[in-house]
Amino acid sequence: MKNNVGQIIAISGNMISVEFNGNVRQNEVGYAILGEMHLKSEVIRVHGTVADLQVFEDTRGLKVGDSVEFTSELLTVELGPGLLTSIFDGLQNPLPDLAERAGYFLKRGFYLKGLDREKKWEYTPTVKVNETVRHGHTLGTTPEGTFTHQVKVPYLMNDTYTVSWVIDPGEYSVDEVVVKLRDSNGVEHDVTMIQVWPVKISNKYYAERLAPTEPLVTGQRIIDTFFPVNKGGTYCIPGPFGAGKTVLQQITSRHADIDIVIIAACGERAGEVVETLREFPVLEDPRTGRALMERTIIICNTSSMPVAAREASVYTAVSMGEYYRGMGLNVLLLADSTSRWAQALREMSGRLEEIPGEEAFPAYLESRIAEFYERAGRVRNYDGNIGSLTIGGTVSPAGGNFNEPVTQSTLKVVKAFHGLSRARSDARRYPAIDPLDSWSKAIGIIPMEKVEQAKQVLRRGNEIAQMMTVVGQEGISTDEYTLYQKSEVLDRVYLQQNAFNEVDASCSAERQQEVFDIILQFVDKDFGFSDKDEARDTLLTFQEKFLRWNTQAFQSEAYQKSLKEFKSTLA
Numbered sequence: 353m354k355n356n357v358g359q360i361i362a363i364s365g366n367m368i369s370v371e372f373n374g375n376v377r378q379n380e381v382g383y384a385i386l387g388e389m390h391l392k393s394e395v396i397r398v399h400g401t402v403a404d405l406q407v408f409e410d411t412r413g414l415k416v417g418d419s420v421e422f423t424s425e426l427l428t429v430e431l432g433p434g435l436l437t438s439i440f441d442g443l444q445n446p447l448p449d450l451a452e453r454a455g456y457f458l459k460r461g462f463y464l465k466g467l468d469r470e471k472k473w474e475y476t477p478t479v480k481v482n483e484t485v486r487h488g489h490t491l492g493t494t495p496e497g498t499f500t501h502q503v504k505v506p507y508l509m510n511d512t513y514t515v516s517w518v519i520d521p522g523e524y525s526v527d528e529v530v531v532k533l534r535d536s537n538g539v540e541h542d543v544t545m546i547q548v549w550p551v552k553i554s555n556k557y558y559a560e561r562l563a564p565t566e567p568l569v570t571g572q573r574i575i576d577t578f579f580p581v582n583k584g585g586t587y588c589i590p591g592p593f594g595a596g597k598t599v600l601q602q603i604t605s606r607h608a609d610i611d612i613v614i615i616a617a618c619g620e621r622a623g624e625v626v627e628t629l630r631e632f633p634v635l636e637d638p639r640t641g642r643a644l645m646e647r648t649i650i651i652c653n654t655s656s657m658p659v660a661a662r663e664a665s666v667y668t669a670v671s672m673g674e675y676y677r678g679m680g681l682n683v684l685l686l687a688d689s690t691s692r693w694a695q696a697l698r699e700m701s702g703r704l705e706e707i708p709g710e711e712a713f714p715a716y717l718e719s720r721i722a723e724f725y726e727r728a729g730r731v732r733n734y735d736g737n738i739g740s741l742t743i744g745g746t747v748s749p750a751g752g753n754f755n756e757p758v759t760q761s762t763l764k765v766v767k768a769f770h771g772l773s774r775a776r777s778d779a780r781r782y783p784a785i786d787p788l789d790s791w792s793k794a795i796g797i798i799p800m801e802k803v804e805q806a807k808q809v810l811r812r813g814n815e816i817a818q819m820m821t822v823v824g825q826e827g828i829s830t831d832e833y834t835l836y837q838k839s840e841v842l843d844r845v846y847l848q849q850n851a852f853n854e855v856d857a858s859c860s861a862e863r864q865q866e867v868f869d870i871i872l873q874f875v876d877k878d879f880g881f882s883d884k885d886e887a888r889d890t891l892l893t894f895q896e897k898f899l900r901w902n903t904q905a906f907q908s909e910a911y912q913k914s915l916k917e918f919k920s921t922l923a
């Protein structure tokens with residue numbers, strides 16, 4: 353079939369307007385022809401016989417009159433074994449390969465297959481000839497890292513099929529035909545280990561959507577105890593530049609009790625992305641002792657790549673997340689930063705001369721953000737397995753002002769808000785999540801009433817601190833001073849956590865439950881201090897002991913000894 357070809361009639365930055373004959377549809381992929389190079393583009397608006405396309409590459413050299421070939425296909429991602437351990441750009445080009453073949457400065461119009469065609473996978477069929485199958489039905493499996501990768505009837509094959517041929521167990525590459533399926537019209541279809549998915553469409557191929565009610569334990573006390581996240585839920589981390597958003601996401605990706613982490617590094621500064629690329633492959637998975645990369649996928653675009661590619665990267669990432677959720681796995685997608693993605697939307701909207709909304713963001717910003725987070729969820733798959741896709745996005749508003757459209761639109765859809773504060777990061781109170789500003793509607797590991805008790809201490813402590821800045825330490829009572837010091841201890845030893853200490857870096861749910869009860873006893877205890885000096889000295893001694901406790905391995909002898917001591921002194 354001959355592809356539909358159009359001619360460029362206008363170019364504005366990364367947007368081209370193309371006059372065409374025939375049919376062109378929204379979100380279809382086209383290639384702008386620049387000599388030998390084919391620059392990948394996506395139709396973002398069609399009006400009459402003109403299509404506006406965002407080009408995923410630098411448009412330098414393109415001119416009016418140049419041709420654009422339309423493919424009649426949507427922007428898709430390749431799904432199959434081999435995604436784990438990979439580092440891709442927003443269009444699923446494997447970055448290390450690209451760098452090898454094209455040099456580190458990516459050549460325009462140079463695309464590689466997402467999945468390695470050479471690598472052999474040990475494939476075991478799980479269906480027999482004459483069996484009846486539908487989409488989502490597993491046809492065979494192959495080990496991928498520590499998981500069993502399920503090769504299924506491709507989502508987009510919407511019929512009921514009879515298995516007409518099955519390959520013998522053995523080692524095959526992803527593009528070899530491993531099974532043949534006959535549809536209801538008698539037509540035979542070849543199926544390989546690869547399937548494609550249109551990235552902008554939410555994958556609803558599961559039996560049932562379940563309420564996300566299970567806590568996702570991140571190992572960070574301030575999150576799990578105070579502002580929890582659920583498996584299949586959503587959360588956001590807004591914060592000013594340098595407050596620790598990226599570090600918090602990295603800590604989470606190491607320690608959270610999930611199977612697979614997908615990191616969508618979209619549009620942050622190139623240096624940071626390079627750092628992620630350098631650090632991740634050498635990190636160890638604290639759960640298995642194997643390489644963390646074995647259960648990780650990184651999708652990255654830096655701010656120096658064209659804006660359109662950033663937009664694609666979040667969709668590529670979420671599509672991969674849905675795919676692994678379909679195998680009954682718990683997936684965590686971390687997007688850093690969604691503000692860069694929103695800026696890409698703003699830039700393209702400006703070029704389309706759409707009527708701008710607040711701060712020149714397009715009017716559909718809110719619905720785009722909502723659609724993205726709504727792809728998270730906990731589901732029962734057709735085979736009964738339960739999987740989840742949790743989405744956590746950072747937001748980096750200019751000047752750390754949360755009253756801006758991206759933060760506000762995000763807050764409307766997410767289930768938890770971990771707001772980072774400049775004051776806390778300046779004071780090196782890490783993770784710098786503000787305990788007074790943040791919230792969560794998710795189900796945590798500690799009963800709400802207990803958490804509320806602790807929050808009340810923090811609120812009162814903060815009020816007393818404010819008072820002290822006006823009237824000084826002399827102006828408040830010993831009781832007030834005691835409460836203030838207790839809230840400081842609670843903050844220092846429970847909310848703050850030392851990412852560099854082997855033990856303290858991650859705190860299990862059981863440990864949090866045990867320690868939190870002791871902390872509550874501590875803040876509740878009436879010490880009957882006679883003056884502020886006594887209060888400060890005693891409470892600081894407690895603080896030292898708590899901090900030491902934090903570094904003692906859970907259930908170790910030292911830990912148990914400390915626990916006993918706290919129990920007897922606080923009784």
Ligand code: ADP
Nearest residue numbers: 591592593594595596597598599600782783851
């Ligand atoms: P952001 O992504 O918000 O711009 P980063 O995550 O890059 O900020 O953090 C900036 C710096 O703050 C880090 O390089 C590190 O020095 C410090 N930092 C952030 N979080 C922590 C933490 N949990 N423990 C220790 N240092 C931290």
Ligand code: MG
Nearest residue numbers: 597598620624
């Ligand atoms: Mg960052």
